[in-house]
Amino acid sequence: MQETWRWFGPDDGITLRHIAQAGATGVVSALHEIPAGELWSEEAIHQRKAMIEAEGLSWSVIESIPVHNDIKARTGDFDRMIENYRQSVINAGKAGVKTICYNFMPVVDWTRTNLNYTLANGSQALRFEMADFAAYDIYILKRPGAEGDYPPEVLKRAESYLQTLNGDEMAQLERNIIAGLPGGEGSHDRDSIRRSIQLFNELGTDRFRENLFLFLQEVIPAAESVGVKMCIHPDDPPFSLFGLPRVVSTAEDARALLAAYPSPSNGLTMCAGSFGARADNDLVAMTREFAERIYFVHLRNVIREADGSFYESDHLDGDNDMVGLIRALLEEEGRRRGSGDGCEIPMRPDHGHLMADELQMGSARPGYSYVGRLKGLAELRGVIHALKALG
Numbered sequence: 001m002q003e004t005w006r007w008f009g010p011d012d013g014i015t016l017r018h019i020a021q022a023g024a025t026g027v028v029s030a031l032h033e034i035p036a037g038e039l040w041s042e043e044a045i046h047q048r049k050a051m052i053e054a055e056g057l058s059w060s061v062i063e064s065i066p067v068h069n070d071i072k073a074r075t076g077d078f079d080r081m082i083e084n085y086r087q088s089v090i091n092a093g094k095a096g097v098k099t100i101c102y103n104f105m106p107v108v109d110w111t112r113t114n115l116n117y118t119l120a121n122g123s124q125a126l127r128f129e130m131a132d133f134a135a136y137d138i139y140i141l142k143r144p145g146a147e148g149d150y151p152p153e154v155l156k157r158a159e160s161y162l163q164t165l166n167g168d169e170m171a172q173l174e175r176n177i178i179a180g181l182p183g184g185e186g187s188h189d190r191d192s193i194r195r196s197i198q199l200f201n202e203l204g205t206d207r208f209r210e211n212l213f214l215f216l217q218e219v220i221p222a223a224e225s226v227g228v229k230m231c232i233h234p235d236d237p238p239f240s241l242f243g244l245p246r247v248v249s250t251a252e253d254a255r256a257l258l259a260a261y262p263s264p265s266n267g268l269t270m271c272a273g274s275f276g277a278r279a280d281n282d283l284v285a286m287t288r289e290f291a292e293r294i295y296f297v298h299l300r301n302v303i304r305e306a307d308g309s310f311y312e313s314d315h316l317d318g319d320n321d322m323v324g325l326i327r328a329l330l331e332e333e334g335r336r337r338g339s340g341d342g343c344e345i346p347m348r349p350d351h352g353h354l355m356a357d358e359l360q361m362g363s364a365r366p367g368y369s370y371v372g373r374l375k376g377l378a379e380l381r382g383v384i385h386a387l388k389a390l391g
Contacts, residue, residue: 001297001329001384002344003377004028004060006368009048013363014370016055022374023381026060027052028101028348037068037081040088045095060346061296062092063101064233067215072106073199074211082215086222093226099346100223101269101296103233104212106200106244107193108178110236110274115176115366116354117311123355126367127311128237128277131157135165136173137242141190143197149243154307197242205245209256212247216261223265231267231295232257236274238281239308249278251286258293267293270329273300273350276320277310284324291332298350299326299380312351312367315376316383326383349376 004026005019019027031040031048052059065088070076092100103109113136117127130150135158138146147155165173178188188196200208223230238249247253254268268290275281287294301318302310316322329345337343352372358364 001326001333002026002060002346003381004346004348005373005377006063006348006350007052008032008365008368010051014368016052016057018370020055020057022370022377024348024377025057026346027057028061028063028346029059030062030064030066036066037070037077037084039084040065040091042091042095045091045097049095049097059097061099061101062097063296065089065092065100065102067102067104069106069196071215072104072208072211073203074214075199082218086219089219089222089228089230090226093223093228098227099229099231099295101231101233103235104215104248105235105246106208107188107196108241108244111177111241112366113173113176119353122359123353123372124359125312125353126351128309130154130305130307130309131161132173133177133241134158135162136177140170140174141194141242143194143242145243149240151307193242197244200244201242203245205247208245209247212257213260216257216266220261220263220266224263228265229267229295230265231269233269233298234271234274236271237277237308237310238274239278249275250281251289254286254290258290264293267295269296269298270294270325271298271300271350272320272322272325273298273302273312276318277302277304277308279304279319283320284328287325287328287332291328291335294329294332294345297329297345297347299347300350300376312353314353315349315379322380323383323387326380327387330384330387347380349373349380352376 003024005024007027007029009032031044049059068081070078071081112126113129113132114127116124118124131154134150134154137143139162178193232248235246235249240246272283276283301313301315301320301322303313304310304319333343351367352369354364354369356371358369358371
């Protein structure tokens with residue numbers, strides 16, 4: 001597998017030289033300065049690609065060309081934005097960047113309630129706590145009907161949790177949930193998120209899924225024309241938030257998506273932490289079923305709790321079978337080598353614990369510390385080398 005690393009561009013405190021020192025050979029990045037819905041020009045793509053290659057690295061994956069919420073809802077100026085998206089894909093392909101990860105989550109991108117969950121060893125992880133999310137949804141955002149989306153035991157804990165919060169803590173919880181996380185598509189305030197939630201909840205799951213399939217029909221032909229692989233990222237977490245539709249959360253969702261536009265350019269990102277936050281998602285089975293259409297991999301692990309809460313564990317010490325997952329991916333690489341259709345699948349260590357000196361520095365993006373990801377990459381590299389040695 002090709003070892004890659006998420007890089008947030010020239011303003012990232014972790015430099016390209018740091019990435020090379022970590023042993024990665026590929027970079028996963030985006031033109032974060034370009035707003036969602038606007039065109040990625042050939043010139044801008046070439047400039048960023050040249051910057052990456054000057055350090056002896058390759059721009060392996062674009063993550064992401066954001067899909068604007070107007071495209072997802074098919075409202076506002078979505079026709080122009082879709083044309084911009086098509087042309088951006090074509091420009092990326094012509095520049096030689098042939099894998100594009102994207103997501104189709106409405107309103108909120110990847111969501112956590114605690115960005116500094118302290119583990120027993122003193123390092124800090126990302127956590128999603130269902131009762132804390134319910135407290136925000138019901139008592140701070142005051143979404144109509146929110147109480148009906150949670151079981152009684154979560155409602156009880158949510159009310160108790162709310163009583164422990166002061167004003168600053170309530171504001172921090174809100175920032176964690178709606179103000180945008182690294183790689184997301186932007187941030188909301190309370191009024192804007194209420195409006196967006198209402199729009200997508202009125203749309204409903206079936207129509208939202210239809211909008212995703214329409215997006216595929218409009219964009220995949222452009223990807224095919226320049227040999228680009230589009231690989232959708234699963235919902236994170238893979239269940240409804242704020243009552244919103246979720247359409248890339250399960251194996252059945254993946255089957256429907258791949259069947260909706262059966263093209264080699266329509267594929268998946270296997271995010272172990274996102275799909276793996278649901279106990280009913282068998283990651284190894286899913287990898288074997290969808291192997292030919294998996295073009296990018298996020299390797300991270302989680303420890304799940306019965307109510308849907310979870311936190312991000314060490315890469316090899318969670319509820320997901322990381323060794324079995326990597327074995328299935330290596331088998332798919334072997335099949336690709338045998339058939340002559342390419343071999344290495346780019347993977348990156350997704351997220352990492354905040355630890356060591358970075359705990360005091362205060363500059364690391366949530367989930368994207370250098371030392372934590374370096375530790376994860378080393379662990380994953382060890383598994384890959386061991387499995388290859390065993391044959």
